[in-house]
Structures are given as C-alpha cells and as structure tokens.
Amino acid sequence: MSASIPRPFDPAAMRPDTLLVHGGGLRSPFGETSEAVFLTQGFVYDTMEAAEARFSGADPGFIYSRFSNPTVAMFEQRMALLEGAEAARATASGMAAVTAAMLGQVKAGDHVVAAKALFGSCRYIVEDLLPRFGVASTLIDGCDLDQWRAAMRPNTKACFLESPTNPTLDIIDIAAVAEIAHAGGARLVVDNVLATPMLQSPLKLGADCVVYSATKHIDGQGRCLGGVILASEQFIADHVHNLLRQTGPSISPFNAWVLLKGLETLPLRVERQARTAAALADVVAGLPGVAKVLYPGRADHPQAELARRQMKGGGTMLAFEIEGGKAGAFHFANRLRLIRISNNLGDAKSLITHPATTTHQRLTPEARAELGISEGLLRLSVGLEHLDDLAADLAGAAGL
Ligand SMILES: *Cc1c(COP(=O)(O)O)cnc(C)c1O
Numbered sequence: 001m002s003a004s005i006p007r008p009f010d011p012a013a014m015r016p017d018t019l020l021v022h023g024g025g026l027r028s029p030f031g032e033t034s035e036a037v038f039l040t041q042g043f044v045y046d047t048m049e050a051a052e053a054r055f056s057g058a059d060p061g062f063i064y065s066r067f068s069n070p071t072v073a074m075f076e077q078r079m080a081l082l083e084g085a086e087a088a089r090a091t092a093s094g095m096a097a098v099t100a101a102m103l104g105q106v107k108a109g110d111h112v113v114a115a116k117a118l119f120g121s122c123r124y125i126v127e128d129l130l131p132r133f134g135v136a137s138t139l140i141d142g143c144d145l146d147q148w149r150a151a152m153r154p155n156t157k158a159c160f161l162e163s164p165t166n167p168t169l170d171i172i173d174i175a176a177v178a179e180i181a182h183a184g185g186a187r188l189v190v191d192n193v194l195a196t197p198m199l200q201s202p203l204k205l206g207a208d209c210v211v212y213s214a215t216k217h218i219d220g221q222g223r224c225l226g227g228v229i230l231a232s233e234q235f236i237a238d239h240v241h242n243l244l245r246q247t248g249p250s251i252s253p254f255n256a257w258v259l260l261k262g263l264e265t266l267p268l269r270v271e272r273q274a275r276t277a278a279a280l281a282d283v284v285a286g287l288p289g290v291a292k293v294l295y296p297g298r299a300d301h302p303q304a305e306l307a308r309r310q311m312k313g314g315g316t317m318l319a320f321e322i323e324g325g326k327a328g329a330f331h332f333a334n335r336l337r338l339i340r341i342s343n344n345l346g347d348a349k350s351l352i353t354h355p356a357t358t359t360h361q362r363l364t365p366e367a368r369a370e371l372g373i374s375e376g377l378l379r380l381s382v383g384l385e386h387l388d389d390l391a392a393d394l395a396g397a398a399g400l
Contacts, residue, residue: 043062170372276385352378
C-alpha cells in the first residue's frame with residue numbers, strides 16, 4: 001500500500017468523538033492534514049511481479065475503485081470503529097446497502113421476515129423484489145414479538161427491521177428479535193438510520209448486520225448519497241463482499257470523502273439535533289390543533305421504557321398529527337416559513353413531510369392505516385437551527 005499510518009494510536013483506547021476525527025486515517029507520503037480524495041479508477045504497479053502479488057492478495061493494496069479505494073477505505077474504517085464492527089463496506093446509496101445486505105444472504109427457496117413499518121424502498125425490496133427471485137417474505141407488526149415468532153419458518157434466513165420506524169417512530173425490541181432470529185437459525189439486519197450510530201448500537205444488542213443510508217445524518221448537510229453495511233468479517237465475506245465487488249454499486253471516492261468529513265462532526269450535530277427535537281416535541285404537544293405527538297424520548301410514547309433501554313436519546317425526528325386530516329396538515333405545513341417541505345431527513349436544515357402523500361403514497365390507504373400513517377400526520381426532521389426560531393415557526397403555523 002502506498003498510504004500508511006505513521007505512529008498509529010490504539011483505537012481501542014479512544015472514545016467515539018476521537019475516533020470520528022482520527023479513526024481510519026490513511027495519510028499519503030505528502031503528510032496532508034485533511035484526508036485526501038483519491039479520485040482514481042485504478043492503480044499502477046511498479047513491476048509485473050508487484051501486479052501479480054496485488055492480485056494474489058499477497059500484497060493487500062488497492063486494485064480497482066469498483067471495490068477498493070483509499071478514500072472509501074478511510075470512510076469504511078472510521079464507520080467500523082464507530083459501530084464496533086469488524087468490517088464495513090460503503091455503497092453508492094442507503095438502498096444499495098440494504099439491497100446487498102438482504103440479497104447477499106438468500107437464494108431461491110429461502111424466506112425472509114421483516115417488520116412492515118419500513119422505509120418505502122426497503123419495503124419494496126422485501127415485498128416485491130425478493131419474491132420475484134423465489135425468496136418468500138412475510139411482513140409483520142414488528143412491535144409484536146409473537147408475530148416474529150409465528151412468522152419464522154425452517155427456511156427463514158434473514159430478519160429485517162428499522163427502529164425507530166419511519167414515520168411513526170415506533171420502537172422495536174432489537175435484542176428480543178435478534179434472539180428469535182437466532183433461535184430459528186436466521187440472521188438479523190437492522191436499518192439504523194433514524195436512530196443514528198450515536199444513539200443506538202444494534203450489533204451490541206445482538207443484530208448481525210447494520211445498514212445505514214449515510215445520505216442522512218452521516219452527511220448531515222444534504223450534499224450526497226451514500227450507504228454502508230457493517231458486520232463481522234465472516235458476514236461480509238460470506239454475504240456481501242463478492243456481491244458488491246462483482247455487481248458494482250460503488251460509492252464515488254468524492255462522496256466517501258464528504259461522508260468521512262461528516263463523521264468528524266456527527267456527535268456534535270446529533271446531540272444538538274436530538275436535544276432540540278426533544279424540546280420541540282413538548283412545544284408541538286402544546287400547540288392548538290395538534291391531536292397527538294410521537295417522540296421516542298417523551299414519557300407518553302407507547303414504548304418509552306424500551307426506547308430508554310435501547311437508545312441513548314429520543315432521536316432527531318418527531319411526528320405529529322394535525323386535526324382536520326390532509327387539509328389540516330397541508331394548511332399547517334404551508335404556513336411554515338423556516339422549516340422547509342422536503343422528504344429528506346437528518347439534515348442541518350429542519351425538514352417536514354406529509355408521509356401519506358409523499359414517502360408512503362405508494363401504499364394503499366389500508367396499508368397506511370395499518371401503519372398508523374393518518375391523513376393528518378406530519379414528520380419533522382429537526383436540524384441545527386436555534387430552538388427558539390423553530391418553536392416560533394411551528395407556533396406561527398398553528399396560528400399563534
Ligand atoms: C433514506 C433511507 C434509506 C435509503 O437511503 P438512500 O441513501 O436514500 O438510498 C433507507 N432506510 C431509511 C430508514 C432511510 O431513511
């Protein structure tokens with residue numbers, strides 16, 4: 001390898017904030033302070049013998065950026081240190097990560113169980129895509145552990161969930177589902193996007209694989225797409241490495257660099273956004289015309305106790321129901337001046353969306369009702385603006 005780590009520090013002795021600034025650094029011979037962007041497709045070898053050694057694996061250097069690149073490797077290593085995972089693979093988007101993590105584990109004749117409250121495209125993978133290739137899937141209410149138990153079959157290879165769920169912010173008991181999956185000989189994949197790696201560690205709760213859309217909090221400033229899969233060396237080798245290498249949903253080194261730099265400020269941003277979200281949940285609960293507030297950090301959340309047990313905070317998202325259904329929700333959101341209407345989340349800018357007509361429009365009204373996505377429900381991703389300005393914006397939209 002042309003890049004090296006001079007005077008390496010012991011990552012095991014460092015706290016997450018430190019690892020997110022220094023972890024996984026591969027400094028080139030130029031000694032740059034900031035991590036370099038290696039915008040290169042390939043790599044050159046001094047001799048044919050060197051090329052042979054690279055290809056045989058005797059020399060572990062880089063070969064081709066579809067599956068190995070120094071900037072991407074820095075992002076992967078930093079993520080692995082943060083998550084406490086043995087291995088990580090970055091992908092072009094969160095959906096590329098979810099697709100590879102699920103497809104890599106199954107073949108025709110296998111079965112998958114998933115909580116039905118999933119990000120829309122994740123639900124498509126489980127409900128529509130896998131069955132086209134002979135992989136049966138069962139969607140259940142993820143909060144009901146009996147439904148997980150009942151859905152398991154002898155050929156169940158993977159279970160899949162996200163918690164908190166999007167957009168109703170239900171909490172699923174990750175440790176309990178991991179136990180059920182393992183008892184049935186299956187592996188558990190957790191989409192940890194809404195919780196963020198700062199507030200929830202699914203691998204420590206027993207999950208076998210964690211996936212992120214790095215597009216969200218890890219970038220955190222709305223710039224680029226990215227994804228990452230984290231698991232044991234064995235899991236990556238058995239299910240992920242070759243699929244990614246041969247099919248090529250690769251992340252651009254430039255995007256990996258943006259995300260790598262995003263990790264440096266992730267703890268600061270998530271802490272502030274979660275603190276503001278907790279305060280705003282209480283503000284919104286007191287506004288006229290608000291029927292219900294959903295925030296995992298509030299005492300009135302249906303799974304408040306579980307949220308406290310498995311998360312280090314209530315998260316950066318809240319949802320609330322406006323009286324008057326769709327018309328009421330539209331009227332409220334259209335009156336906001338600071339908070340922008342957008343389906344994205346985890347951004348420095350606070351963003352609001354009406355799930356029934358945007359992110360979850362594809363579902364039938366019955367499927368939406370089953371998930372608790374009412375016509376009056378709004379989902380708010382809390383950004384880095386000052387709490388008082390956000391509170392004033394929400395009060396203004398409520399007509400105060
Ligand atoms: C955004 C998101 C994804 C998909 O990520 P992309 O980067 O948009 O492909 C998957 N799961 C959850 C929970 C998300 O919020």
